[in-house]
Amino acid sequence: MLSNLILRDDSLSVVISGSGAVDFDYFWLRDNSRDPISFDSRSHQRELFTCEVDADIRPDEAGLTADGLALQIKWPDLDEAVFYTGMFLENFAATINILAMPDPIVWDVATLDHNIVQISHREVIGDNGIRKLLDIISRSGFSVITQTPRNMDAVLDVTDRIGYVRHTIFGGLWEFEANETMADSAYTPKELRPHTDGTYSHDAPGLQMLLCVDYEATGGASIMVDGFRIAYELKKTAPEIYADLCRIEVTGIYKGDGVVLRAQRPILRTDKEGNLVQVSFNNYDRDTVKLPKNEMRALYAGIRAFDLLANDPAFQWRYTLQPGDMLLFDNWRVLHGRAPFQGRRKMAGSYINREDYESAVRINGLA
Ligand SMILES: [Fe+2]
Structure with missing residues (x-):
């Protein structure tokens, strides 16, 4: 659930229930737009030509959907608004090590079962x-x-x-x-x-x-x-x-x-x-x-x-x-x-x- 959206100069802040207030950089949001022009959801590949996006891009408009389940942004270089689900934002609320494997249980002869x-x-x-x-x-x-x-x-x-x-x-x-x-x-x-x-x-x-x-x-x-x-x-x-x-x-x-x-x-x-x-x-x-x-x-x-x-x-x-x-x-x-x-x-x-x-x-x- 999303609430308390605040638009700043180069980022927006939104409260994600369970995670608290989280800051998302505008350029990062644009780079990770999951709309059909910017992203191929079938192949999970980025279609966006990132280097051509304005480095200082910011939304024309931004808001939360009425049910609070998604963030909606109208970008200046896209005709349609882009939706970011609460789940998507929650996944990136913190900087995580996406290469991490399960924690090992280290052993020696005395401890191995x-x-x-x-x-x-x-x-x-x-x-x-x-x-x-x-x-x-x-x-x-x-x-x-x-x-x-x-x-x-x-x-x-x-x-x-x-x-x-x-x-x-x-x-x-x-x-x-x-x-x-x-x-x-x-x-x-x-x-x-x-x-x-x-x-x-x-x-x-x-x-x-x-x-x-x-x-x-x-x-x-x-x-x-x-x-x-x-x-x-x-x-x-x-x-x-x-x-x-x-x-x-x-x-x-x-x-x-x-x-x-x-x-x-x-x-x-x-x-x-x-x-x-x-x-x-x-x-x-x-x-x-x-x-x-x-x-x-x-x-x-x-x-x-x-x-x-x-x-x-x-x-x-x-x-x-x-x-x-x-x-x-x-x-x-x-x-x-x-x-x-x-x-x-x-x-x-x-x-x-x-x-x-x-x-x-x-x-x-x-x-
Ligand atoms: Fe060997």
Whole structure:
């Protein structure tokens, strides 16, 4: 409900029930007119040629509709009055971070409730199943989907319910058999220390899926580490190291298979308000870069502090995936690793882009 409209020199003030008096700049109102000439409501695209609008534009007339549900403005460059609903104005009453995702519930081994991260495949493909799955991932950073059919179709199906398969140098959907009898290092059954994937990509994969297809082995526990938990631990106990990790850019590299991919960002990437938005850490894929001496030392101190925590059992959730278990995790937050094993272990998986994961979170009303 709108009331108490006051027209000022360059803005108008209106009282929105629940929000109080809010000031709206005239140019902003004109730029965001939702009339059919200025805005295509079907495509949600702006039709207005903003740069041609008078920088000092102000309404010819403005008022509230009789029911108080909308603001009505007659602009000098439009024939028809434009309506702004109370709901629209309320949505922009405050400056909000429209990129925000649900608040994470950071965890370590002592605080993580295993039951919270598990969900059956039957539940995922049932009513509201993807919403439940995304709720788990957006809060805890990962989920284990149990009793999943052990084939690529199941990976593709869950991927498609969230977004679509991301193609990379590794292809789209992939199947991978680690076998100790094979010589290539890619098939090594040795330990994989916690890391995030795609530090060499400007847009690291958002979600990663790992389905256990076969497991006839000993060892090979999957390792999940909450990168946000480590970041907050450093922020509390070593704020100067936290600040350095937020500032110093690290280069990731993928060289081979006909490509040389490189990207740079800090291990802890923050937004302009200082909120942590992405953890990127992969010591395997870190490129050789020479920095000024003080920066180099600060970076090594940061890597040492971060990686010691990432390899501390107190921060490592370990779980041996059984055939039909699918691990699905936020690659911008959770580091993954794997304990050494002996025997045969066959996995299938895929990546989903970050923006498609975020979209799914929004479409499901979680952000
Ligand atoms: Fe990886």
